[in-house]
Amino acid sequence: MQAALVFAFMIVLPSIFFITNAQVDDANSPVSSADTEEQIYIVYLSEKPPKGQDPEDHYTKILSSVVGSEKAAKDALVYSYGIIPGFAARLNPDQATRLDEQAGVSYVIKDIKYELDHGNRINA
Numbered sequence: 260m261q262a263a264l265v266f267a268f269m270i271v272l273p274s275i276f277f278i279t280n281a282q283v284d285d286a287n288s289p290v291s292s293a294d295t296e297e298q299i300y301i302v303y304l305s306e307k308p309p310k311g312q313d314p315e316d317h318y319t320k321i322l323s324s325v326v327g328s329e330k331a332a333k334d335a336l337v338y339s340y341g342i343i344p345g346f347a348a349r350l351n352p353d354q355a356t357r358l359d360e361q362a363g364v365s366y367v368i369k370d371i372k373y374e375l376d377h378g379n380r381i382n383a
Contacts, residue, residue, distance in 0.1 A: 299337055299370040300355045304344040305363055315339050318346040324361065325354045 308317035318339055322332035338347040347370060350358065359367040 295351055295353075297349045297351050299347055300350050300358075300367050301347050301370050302345050302358060302367050303365040305365045307344040314341075314346075318348075321358070321361070321363070322346075322348055325350070325357045 302318075302321075304321075308314045315336065318336055319329060319332045322335055323329045326332050326335050335348045335350060336346060337349055340346060355367050355369070358364055
């Protein structure tokens with residue numbers, strides 16, 4: 260009898276908690292719109308733009324191959340980095356994957372926004 264109680268408290272109850280918690284999290288999560296939603300991606304290139312060429316023009320040319328046009332590429336370009344060869348662009352996951360497969364692109368990563376937790380500070 261005592262072994263059955265120990266089993267219930269150590270195995271069954273935590274399992275019920277985790278299953279219930281997972282169902283609540285699934286109910287609050289958005290439905291697959293994130294799969295097609297545009298987000299900011301940071302694109303690192305293997306080399307700097309050629310000397311004499313404007314970096315933004317170079318990045319726009321690279322972007323236009325995945326977004327469809329030069330105008331769409333200019334709209335997608337969010338930021339051009341000065342120190343590293345790369346840029347930030349607003350892309351959907353499919354565009355980011357195709358861009359990552361291009362020659363000259365080192366890697367493409369999704370930009371993540373972190374917020375600081377200030378905790379429970381007492382204002383003095």
